[in-house]
Amino acid sequence: MIDWPLAQRLAGYVAGRPETAPLSADLGELSRDSAERVIAYTGLTPRREIPHAEPVGRDEWIRANVASMSALLDPALRSVTARVAKPARPAMELVTGVVMTAEVGVMLGFLAQRVLGQFELVLLDTTPADRPPRLLYVEPNLARAVTAFRADEREFLHWVALHEVTHAVQFAGVPWLQPHMAGMVRELLDSAQLKIDARRALRLPRSDDLKRLVEAVRTGELVTLVASPQEKATIDAMQATMAVIEGHAEHVMDAVGTPLLPSLPRLRAALDARRRSQSAPARLMMKLLGMEMKMRQYQQGKVFVDAVVRAGGIEALNRVWSSPAALPTLAEIEDPAAWLRRTDVPPALTA
Template sequence: MLGQVIDWKLAGTVARGVANLQPAGNPGPFEQLAGPAAEAERLVSAYTGLVPAQPVPVAEAIERPGWIDANLASLGTVLEPTTQRIGGKLGPLGVVAGGVMAIEAGAISGFLAGRVLGQYEFPVLEPDRPARLLFVTPNLAQAAEALEAPADQLLRWVALHEMTHALQFGGVPWLREHLAGMLRELLDALQMNPGSLLRVPDVTDLKKLVERLREDGLATVMIGEDKRETLDRVQAFMAVLEGYAEHVMDAVGADVLDDLPALRSALQRRRRDRSGLLKLLERLIGMDLKLRQYELGKEFCDAVVAQAGIDGLNRVWISPETMPAWSELSDPSGWLNRTQPVEPAF
């Protein structure tokens, strides 16, 4: 068995250091999760019709180190096979590259560890492995204080979002394997030219790279234009997952939360109110894309439900072929026409 290319112990050390730089709140009010989780499962299942084949994971209250451990473990299942494949071409430079990747993975994980409120987490490339339902209590507490939101209201709202993901993946049998297949396709496209590591880029190279990052984001630059179609499918898939959860947390929350509009407005401000440096970091790691996924996906789901109800939106779960393409996210009526059930002929 090949040894690990990435120094995950170093990644964990970096992640904890970065996470500790961000403000945290008192986790106490957010550690009792059984009630909000049970309520969320009942309400989301009743609204969507999604029923898990197996019991959903027990909600876990964790702190930032626990989330970092879970995130880095998942990253390892994604990155190690690819880095081992590429690392053989790098020779001695592979050790240096592995250290650099450890620092990068740690820095990104540490940054996210101070932001994530809840997460339905599973090893993406191992669809048969069990999932976890995580709530990062110091972040929930800090967000409640920053948003001036009642702790119980915020927790119930976040629970609706994460439980929706749990029911999506637990109730749609092909979903995890389909996501794993798309990700494998993208990872197989990753290439690294050893010679490029030894050449100092000139100003023109850097300018072109910055322009591509600004226009397309890091994912497209790393994957390449020839895999743009696959990347678009992944992005559309993620937009539907997030948009569906955003739609559900509002549709269900309207009946059980005291002031949903205020919560929604505060959350939108939290997502957008970033300093210049943090905006740049989010751009480089794809967080800006995730924000667009929330917005575009929710707009699509809201529009579909307005036209055809939740049953119409649930066509996305019929098969991979009924998932909207990236272009269809801005054309919900066109997608509804394409996926209209065929009437049986007599």
């Protein structure tokens, strides 16, 4: 249904090809150093090799994500179209294919302008041997950020490497994490019951349709428009898990980076200012793409992780990696003491 080659070309057009000076720091060396420091601090022992650093341009980042997204979405879309009556199927595939191709292309192009680094992992029922994860650094975006932040290049790249390498260590050091995430994705794909009403699709939207859409855009929860209660519960579990994953990376980046990177407080302030100064269209696009939820995951997850470490040290935090059942709920993300009590951390630590 999605024309992936066309979506990739559209994304490349939207992303553009900025002229930037090449980076002089060795991202491979910085990633290896970051891995040693992250492993030493977290106590997580990788069960497989950490991916080597891959400096890429925007086009290669788009290609990598097109491969991941097509592997994820194509089976689900085939399942949806198979439920449509045969006479209506070609027209539905044509119309929705054009729309979705444009949406995916614009989305990837927009993200390709902004992403600095990515631990790229395909969240499907596959093993790392089938689809090895990649550690990508988008060079033109890093170079532009260094200039915009007036940062020391090596310090800034080391900062980014600490964050991305922490994700690599998480998934390499917690054997059940990737299958658990893949299971939730598979559950959503298998349980999705997308009902296509031709008469409703062809009519103009009513006022209540528009009100629901406006509210979903305002709150950044577009996905709930099509989620059943069971799917919403799975989405909540995924968001809580992602909050832990992102918050853990933010905490580790601070804990390891503060004594290592003298300008870290200034870099954080500059990044926060950049987020606040996004233009109105950019903020709307970020909300529609779910990127504002990503920012909340960073913030809420870091508050949770910081609180747990203050209470019981990294050892208390590492209980979160003991099993899927030990992961916090969304409510516990906002109440770390409740999670500490549920996971049997000694009462003295929850004071």
